[in-house]
Amino acid sequence: MSLAELTIRELRDKLLAGECTALEATEACLERIGQVEESVHAFTTVSEERALADAEAADAVLRERGAETPPLTGVPLAIKDVIAVEGMPCTCGSKILESFVPPYDATVTSRLKAAGAVVLGKLNMDEFAMGSSTETSAFGPTHNPWDLAKIPGGSSGGSAAAVAADECIGSLGSDTGGSIRQPAAYCGVVGLKPTYGRVSRYGLVAFASSLDQVGPVTKDVADTAALMNVIAGHDPHDSTSATLEVPDFTEALAEDVEGLTIGMPREYFIEGMDPEVDAAVREAIGRLASWGARVEEISLPHTEYGIACYYIIATAEASSNLARYDGVKYGHRAGEPADLMDMYCRTRAEGFGEEVKRRIMLGTYTLSAGYYEAYYRKAQQVRTLIKEDFDRAFERVDVIATPVAPTAAFGLGEKLGDPLQMYLSDIFTITVNLAGVPGLVLPCGFTSAGLPIGLQLIGRPFDEATLIRAGYTFERRTDHHTRRPPL
Ligand code: GLN
Numbered sequence: 001m002s003l004a005e006l007t008i009r010e011l012r013d014k015l016l017a018g019e020c021t022a023l024e025a026t027e028a029c030l031e032r033i034g035q036v037e038e039s040v041h042a043f044t045t046v047s048e049e050r051a052l053a054d055a056e057a058a059d060a061v062l063r064e065r066g067a068e069t070p071p072l073t074g075v076p077l078a079i080k081d082v083i084a085v086e087g088m089p090c091t092c093g094s095k096i097l098e099s100f101v102p103p104y105d106a107t108v109t110s111r112l113k114a115a116g117a118v119v120l121g122k123l124n125m126d127e128f129a130m131g132s133s134t135e136t137s138a139f140g141p142t143h144n145p146w147d148l149a150k151i152p153g154g155s156s157g158g159s160a161a162a163v164a165a166d167e168c169i170g171s172l173g174s175d176t177g178g179s180i181r182q183p184a185a186y187c188g189v190v191g192l193k194p195t196y197g198r199v200s201r202y203g204l205v206a207f208a209s210s211l212d213q214v215g216p217v218t219k220d221v222a223d224t225a226a227l228m229n230v231i232a233g234h235d236p237h238d239s240t241s242a243t244l245e246v247p248d249f250t251e252a253l254a255e256d257v258e259g260l261t262i263g264m265p266r267e268y269f270i271e272g273m274d275p276e277v278d279a280a281v282r283e284a285i286g287r288l289a290s291w292g293a294r295v296e297e298i299s300l301p302h303t304e305y306g307i308a309c310y311y312i313i314a315t316a317e318a319s320s321n322l323a324r325y326d327g328v329k330y331g332h333r334a335g336e337p338a339d340l341m342d343m344y345c346r347t348r349a350e351g352f353g354e355e356v357k358r359r360i361m362l363g364t365y366t367l368s369a370g371y372y373e374a375y376y377r378k379a380q381q382v383r384t385l386i387k388e389d390f391d392r393a394f395e396r397v398d399v400i401a402t403p404v405a406p407t408a409a410f411g412l413g414e415k416l417g418d419p420l421q422m423y424l425s426d427i428f429t430i431t432v433n434l435a436g437v438p439g440l441v442l443p444c445g446f447t448s449a450g451l452p453i454g455l456q457l458i459g460r461p462f463d464e465a466t467l468i469r470a471g472y473t474f475e476r477r478t479d480h481h482t483r484r485p486p487l
Contacts, residue, residue: 022074026055073116096351106203123158153183178429185404185454196436200235225249258292263397280445319363
């Protein structure tokens, strides 16, 4: 068995026991990257030399300090290309940032480094995190390791595919409307969108600032707890990061769902769902019930407005956030401009892809005078109703269990020509961002074609621990998360 196949916890044990070195683990991941990248294409940058040097340095720390070393010492991870890593390109999957190399680390990056992690490189994504398939990347799509003709999901498709394919031990993604959870489900790995404010956004390139969160993508729930322990917590550089105390998430790794009340929202079990996905999710909830959880049907009545509401708010925020890419300070600049306006226009016309342009136009429209009241303000009001749906539900239940997407991974190219179909695949994940609550996704089965199916567990604000506990119980008593793609 290759060291690249290990989980964070397994690798940590081996490193501390002296059964392998960080250098060997890093080499194993790099070797795996060499074997499968041509078909998977999960990475935009592989930083081989630096990773090897960092691994050697980690080995020195391990020799010197043993069990006292920080928790991720020598663990090879990779980071979505929307999160700044000092000295590595940060393309955001866009031509406009192809040459941008940030001179600083995002807070999550510096926390991973301080915990001893080895950064292998940057992971492919939909351009500026806008998409559900990783096909809008300017650098070509990522392929699903379970079936190379399928998309890995998006926008953190690279983060999920790299973990599923054992190219890294774990990764970070970002989630604005489902971008960690949907690819985690499609690739058969674990992904957590933390509560809005739980993890710093400093150094995360902004898409929709009131929705964006960074979170872990891992091989199991235990590793999600390990990464959350490192990345969560207040950051003075991000005024929206919460000052709440962060629990030790590994303490939630207990097999115990006795007395937990789980809500099944009827709006999430609807006609048109793939019957295999529906059956697997229901079965998973049934198993949680058989271990002592109480399951009841609930209603989140404003769910049907989620997509419309999200695509107004997210595009409005995006149009404003993306105004900074004007060719002046960094990124692509059009050559030989006739004047300043020509430079702005051609820089943006050349640098942005179709989907990003569509979002900028939609967002600019909904923010413009006259339409603002009709669309943007309405959407904010609907957002409050959606949040209140969750508040009310959490008076009765501890966890809400749902499917992640209506189907398993779809085919490359299948929805690319139809943006509305693409948007509809976010129907079960988007409301979680609008409400700001946490959502954990873990594997709960496979279709007859062998594609992974995910279960989504949604929690109260800042109660990631209960999700981790329920998810851990499920994974300890099932083996979906141990299956590997036949690459
Ligand atoms: N698929 C959604 C979108 O295209 C969500 C993306 C995300 O979470 N970053 O906006």
